[in-house]
Amino acid sequence: MPPSVRKAVIPMAGKGTRFRPITHVVPKEFLPILNRPLIDYVVQEAVSAGCEEIICVTAPGRELIRDYWPHTAFAAHRLTIVHQTEALGLGHAVGCAAAAVGNEPFFVLLPDIIIDAPTSVCTQLAQASASTQGRPVIAVRPEPTERLASLGVVAVDASPTPLLPIRDLVEKPAPGTAPSNLTIVGRYLLPPTIFDDLRHATPGAIGEIQLTDALRTVAQREGLSALQYSETATFDCGTPSGWLAANQYFGKPRG
Numbered sequence: 001m002p003p004s005v006r007k008a009v010i011p012m013a014g015k016g017t018r019f020r021p022i023t024h025v026v027p028k029e030f031l032p033i034l035n036r037p038l039i040d041y042v043v044q045e046a047v048s049a050g051c052e053e054i055i056c057v058t059a060p061g062r063e064l065i066r067d068y069w070p071h072t073a074f075a076a077h078r079l080t081i082v083h084q085t086e087a088l089g090l091g092h093a094v095g096c097a098a099a100a101v102g103n104e105p106f107f108v109l110l111p112d113i114i115i116d117a118p119t120s121v122c123t124q125l126a127q128a129s130a131s132t133q134g135r136p137v138i139a140v141r142p143e144p145t146e147r148l149a150s151l152g153v154v155a156v157d158a159s160p161t162p163l164l165p166i167r168d169l170v171e172k173p174a175p176g177t178a179p180s181n182l183t184i185v186g187r188y189l190l191p192p193t194i195f196d197d198l199r200h201a202t203p204g205a206i207g208e209i210q211l212t213d214a215l216r217t218v219a220q221r222e223g224l225s226a227l228q229y230s231e232t233a234t235f236d237c238g239t240p241s242g243w244l245a246a247n248q249y250f251g252k253p254r255g
């Protein structure tokens with residue numbers, strides 16, 4: 001068994017513009033798949049990978065998670081809430097968790113990405129990291145060419161295994177310039193050194209402090225791998241069509 005990663009950061013302080021108008025009053029991570037909110041699925045994934053502390057990055061005044069926590073199956077785990085006072089980007093949101101994480105490796109899970117997998121993706125990341133002496137690793141999956149310009153894309157060295165050394169990362173590449181069809185999915189196993197990189201980060205694509213830019217520095221300094229993870233299905237529930245597909249999928253009777 002790989003050494004377990006104790007802490008998971010869940011950024012949930014974004015604006016949710018693609019899901020307006022409901023996100024004016026219901027935070028995106030509380031949209032339901034059947035009777036459970038998205039946040040329930042991602043916390044379950046982190047807990048099943050061995051996490052003891054869940055660090056939620058929320059906008060001030062949007063701490064629904066505090067009221068929901070006692071009703072979950074993981075109420076015995078520690079919930080920590082930190083604030084991002086302004087939605088300056090995913091990289092900035094992760095940086096807000098620096099003091100809560102401290103000096104140890106940690107997961108980041110985006111709560112709008114819901115993955116059904118034979119082994120939870122966080123567990124797959126921990127196993128992959130252990131096989132490379134603890135190197136940081138991020139989850140990637142192939143996407144069709146027409147979707148690449150709206151996603152983060154990795155440039156990787158060829159490898160006979162699903163664990164690929166990353167050469168570069170590009171956020172929202174201009175059409176026709178993506179270095180591969182492998183996109184960054186929303187599950188990361190990161191080193192605490194990234195917090196220094198985030199502190200010094202400047203706004204990148206779409207004027208936001210991008211996690212991708214700090215990941216590039218990590219890749220150059222200490223090495224970073226991309227894991228093409230095993231999945232049954234992955235849904236981007238940050239858009240109404242992805243959310244609907246997830247409800248249809250989880251709503252089907254299972255044999």
Ligand code: UTP
Nearest residue numbers: 011012013014015016017018087088089090093
């Ligand atoms: P998204 O890229 O989905 O952004 O962020 P968003 O703002 O929520 O949604 P749109 O693009 O406006 O529709 C991925 C995750 O990162 C969090 C979001 O809450 C979401 O869970 N995030 C993003 C933050 O916590 N802070 C930010 O400044 C940006």
